[in-house]
Each structure stands twice: as C-alpha cells, then as structure tokens.
Amino acid sequence: MRVLYLNLRRLKEGLLLLAGVTFIGGLVILGLLKEPCASPTSTSSSPIIYRVRTEEKLVALTFDISWGTETPPKVLDLLRKENVKCTFFLSGPWVKKYPELARRIAEDGHEIASHGHRHINLSPLPPEEIKAEISRAHEAIKEVTGKTPKLIRTPNGDYNAKVLKVAKEMGYTLIQWDVDSLDWKNPGVNTIITRVLKNVRPGSIVLLHASDTCQQTHLALPTIIQGLKEKGYRMVTVSELLQHGPGVAE
Incomplete structure (x- = not known):
C-alpha cells in the first residue's frame, strides 16, 4: 500500500x-x-568591432588625429555648435606635442581613445613591440588628458590575430568602421558627404579624420550632421553606442 x-x-x-x-x-x-x-540589450562583442547591431537610429562619428593643429579646432568648433559628442582616436606623439588641443577634446565631452604611438602598421611587429607601441600612446593620453583609453584604432586600421591578442591582454577593444568617408584622400566635399549619408545604417561607426592633411572634413561636417538628423539619427560616442547592442565584426 x-x-x-x-x-x-x-x-x-x-x-x-x-x-x-x-x-x-x-x-x-x-x-x-x-x-x-x-535579451536584446546584450553587449557581448566581437574582439574587433566594425559596427553595433541595433535597430535604433544611432551612429558614432569617429575622428583619427595624428598630425597638425589647424583642422582639429575647426572640427571641434562645429561639434560644439551642433552639441554632438564623438570619439577621437589620438596618437601618442600628437597628444604630447599639442597637449592643449588634446585636453580641449576631453573638456568638450568627447570620448578619448587611442590611435597608437607611431603611425605604422602593427601586424609585422613582434608582440613585445606591439605592446610597447600601445603602452607609449596609453601613457601619453592618460598623462595629458587625465582619461584612461579603453578603445583603440590601430594606425591604418591594420591588425592581425597577434595585435588583437596583445590589445585584449592590455584591456583594449579594437574599433574599426563600417562607413569610410575617405576624407583622407580629399576627394571633394560632396563626395565625403555622399559616402557617409548613403552608407550609414543603425549602429554604424563612421571613419573621419581631423588631421591637417584632411582639408575637406570640416567643410563636409555641417551637412553630414544635418543630413543624419534629417534621417532621424542621433550621434553618440562609440562606448555609448555599445550600450545599445553587441559590437560585430563585418
């Protein structure tokens, strides 16, 4: 029973x-x-990020700076006027040579990231030299701006598995782009505008430059910003963009 x-x-x-x-x-x-x-808010990411997977109309404008003092203030003035925050990838020697400009970028509320030290490809270097290049830029940026960068865009966008491994061990995430303005070629203001506005999508990371060799970027920037706003986009930093979805490598 x-x-x-x-x-x-x-x-x-x-x-x-x-x-x-x-x-x-x-x-x-x-x-x-x-x-x-x-969960749609997962932020697990690829070790290298070209864009962010999101349906929200968000876009990150990013600027690399390695040379000069004429173009950066023009870009910063425009961004301040439009109240747009971006991510700046700064090279170590430029930060040391022009500390006032580097500090202004930080004081204006933009995100500070690393563009490495010497503007050379890192992939051919042995791991210890890759680490030295990243470390020198890291210390320069931290000393001058008071910010500790966590994102890096390697010079020329060059990387391989070795570079990824070293960067990750140093606490960095590699950031690339899915929209290339080609402003470094100075192809014409309208060409820069068209390339950005035609190719942008939710979660895009746009590659721009604020070095003096890029003489048309600041001329194209007002129309780019206005065009993005008309399309319903909100411009944010890369780190803020990553809060809205996972970073993907594609």
Whole structure:
C-alpha cells in the first residue's frame, strides 16, 4: 500500500512539474516572458568591432588625429555648435606635442581613445613591440588628458590575430568602421558627404579624420550632421553606442 501511495505521489508531482514547464513555455511563445539568453540589450562583442547591431537610429562619428593643429579646432568648433559628442582616436606623439588641443577634446565631452604611438602598421611587429607601441600612446593620453583609453584604432586600421591578442591582454577593444568617408584622400566635399549619408545604417561607426592633411572634413561636417538628423539619427560616442547592442565584426 505504501509503495502505491509513493508512486501516486511521484506521478502527481511529475504532472505538476510538467504543467509548470508547459505554462512557462506558453508565456515565452506569447512573448509575455523572455528567455534570459534572448535579451536584446546584450553587449557581448566581437574582439574587433566594425559596427553595433541595433535597430535604433544611432551612429558614432569617429575622428583619427595624428598630425597638425589647424583642422582639429575647426572640427571641434562645429561639434560644439551642433552639441554632438564623438570619439577621437589620438596618437601618442600628437597628444604630447599639442597637449592643449588634446585636453580641449576631453573638456568638450568627447570620448578619448587611442590611435597608437607611431603611425605604422602593427601586424609585422613582434608582440613585445606591439605592446610597447600601445603602452607609449596609453601613457601619453592618460598623462595629458587625465582619461584612461579603453578603445583603440590601430594606425591604418591594420591588425592581425597577434595585435588583437596583445590589445585584449592590455584591456583594449579594437574599433574599426563600417562607413569610410575617405576624407583622407580629399576627394571633394560632396563626395565625403555622399559616402557617409548613403552608407550609414543603425549602429554604424563612421571613419573621419581631423588631421591637417584632411582639408575637406570640416567643410563636409555641417551637412553630414544635418543630413543624419534629417534621417532621424542621433550621434553618440562609440562606448555609448555599445550600450545599445553587441559590437560585430563585418
């Protein structure tokens, strides 16, 4: 009799468990309860990021600076006027040579990131030299701006598995782009504008430059900003963009 009672009890518990699982599964199907792994706000990212996967109309304008003092103030004045915050990738020697400009970028509320030290490709170097190049820029940026960079865009966008490994070990995330303005070629103001506005999509990272060799960027920037606003985009820093979805390498 006792054996029969225990078997009936186990059957009852099993039926209750099955009913519970079925009920929860039904909620998931109906969209009333989301599975933990289905969170749309997950920020797990690729070790190198070209854009962010999001449906929100967000875009990050990014500027590399390695040379000169004429173009950066023009770009900064425009960004201040439009109240747009961007991410600046700064090279170590430029920061040391022009500390006032580097500090102004930080004081204006822009995100400070690293563009390495010497403007050379890192992939041919041995790991210890890659680390030295990144470290020299890191210390210069931190000393001058008071900011500790966590993002890096390697010179010329050059990288390989070795560079990725060293950067990751140093606490850096490599940032590339999915929209290239080609402003470094000085192809014409309208060409720069068209390349950005035609190719941008939600989660895009746009490559621009604020070095003196790029003489058309500041002329194209007002129309780019206005065009993005008309398309319904909000311009944010790379780190803010990464809060809205995972970074992807594509």
